[in-house]
Amino acid sequence: MNALTNTPVTGALDRLHRDAETSDLGLMEAMAKAFAAAPTGQAIADLLAEERADYRGVCQGLSGNFLSVSPAYGRFLYMTARACRARRIVEFGSSMGISSIYLASALRDNGGGRLIGSEIETSKVVRAQFHLGAAELGDLVEIREGDALETLADVSGPVDMLLLDGALSLYLPVLKLIEPHLVSGAPVLAENAFAEDYLDYVGDPRNGYLTLPLPIDRGRGNVYSVRVG
Numbered sequence: 478m479n480a481l482t483n484t485p486v487t488g489a490l491d492r493l494h495r496d497a498e499t500s501d502l503g504l505m506e507a508m509a510k511a512f513a514a515a516p517t518g519q520a521i522a523d524l525l526a527e528e529r530a531d532y533r534g535v536c537q538g539l540s541g542n543f544l545s546v547s548p549a550y551g552r553f554l555y556m557t558a559r560a561c562r563a564r565r566i567v568e569f570g571s572s573m574g575i576s577s578i579y580l581a582s583a584l585r586d587n588g589g590g591r592l593i594g595s596e597i598e599t600s601k602v603v604r605a606q607f608h609l610g611a612a613e614l615g616d617l618v619e620i621r622e623g624d625a626l627e628t629l630a631d632v633s634g635p636v637d638m639l640l641l642d643g644a645l646s647l648y649l650p651v652l653k654l655i656e657p658h659l660v661s662g663a664p665v666l667a668e669n670a671f672a673e674d675y676l677d678y679v680g681d682p683r684n685g686y687l688t689l690p691l692p693i694d695r696g697r698g699n700v701y702s703v704r705v706g
Contacts, residue, residue, distance in 0.1 A: 540601060564584070573601055602620050632658050641668065661704060
């Protein structure tokens with residue numbers, strides 16, 4: 478038995494994945510049209526430029542969307558946290574709490590710990606906390622409301638694992654913010670890692686990381702790094 482098989486967790490995840498698929502259908506269709514109308518690289522560059530100009534506004538515009546991890550990626554998050562025996566995990570971009578449930582389940586099975594999340598949208602913080610409570614994992618999670626560059630300035634100790642799944646243009650600034658606290662061997666997972674500055678940084682071994690693309694959810698730009706420096 479593990480936490481992912483507990484009825485409160487499975488019930489919450491099944492419901493949330495269904496809700497996410499329905500909620501984000503229109504957004505996914507719009508993005509597919511945008512990518513079809515322009516080269517993929519240009520569409521991504523346009524998205525990153527919009528974020529860099531006003532990432533708060535972009536996040537606000539997506540406040541009703543889950544933007545969640547897939548079930549397969551969620552299980553990978555759980556497995557990664559179990560494998561590194563994580564006790565303190567930082568999550569940039571908690572959204573509605575689906576990835577948080579997978580990570581907190583791993584902490585439960587690791588014997589306890591703390592997931593420190595950051596979410597800029599108030600409505601998402603409220604919903605994530607509710608969903609974590611329904612999964613009976615709320616005692617392991619602290620979701621800090623606000624800009625991650627401020628809320629994650631103090632993470633209260635060594636970090637065993639980092640998930641980047643928020644504003645794409647902030648991946649490198651958030652990584653550098655958490656980097657002094659990353660333990661040797663800490664996995665750093667980035668969803669939709671399309672920003673060249675981030676990819677260049679974690680792709681250069683001189684910066685203390687080894688990095689590979691993940692085959693899970695191909696096309697979503699999932700990248701896996703390990704802190705080795």
